[in-house]
Amino acid sequence: FMTQITGSGCSLGGVCAVYAACAKTPLAAALAAVNVYNLAGARAEAKVKAPGSFQVAFLDELYLATPEDIAANPFDLEEA
Structure with a gap:
C-alpha cells in the first residue's frame, strides 16, 4: 500500500x-x-484491506515499534 498513499517517501526521510x-x-x-x-509497513499491511486504513495503521506501527522489535527483524539486503 505504500505506493498508494501520500507522503510515504517524505516520512521515510523524517525517520x-x-x-x-x-x-x-x-x-x-x-x-x-x-x-x-519496513517492519511497520508489513505489520500495518497485515491488519488492513485498503490504503486509507493502511496509512493510519502504518503510523501507529511506527509509533509502537520497540527497540527489541527492530533488532529482531533485521533488514535483509538480499531481498531489497
Whole structure:
C-alpha cells in the first residue's frame, strides 16, 4: 500500500533524520530507519484491506515499534 498513499517517501526521510541524530554512523542510521519502516509497513499491511486504513495503521506501527522489535527483524539486503 505504500505506493498508494501520500507522503510515504517524505516520512521515510523524517525517520532517517531521527536515526541520523542518534546513530554512530550514517549507514547504521539509514539501515535502522529502513528496517523500522519496513517492519511497520508489513505489520500495518497485515491488519488492513485498503490504503486509507493502511496509512493510519502504518503510523501507529511506527509509533509502537520497540527497540527489541527492530533488532529482531533485521533488514535483509538480499531481498531489497
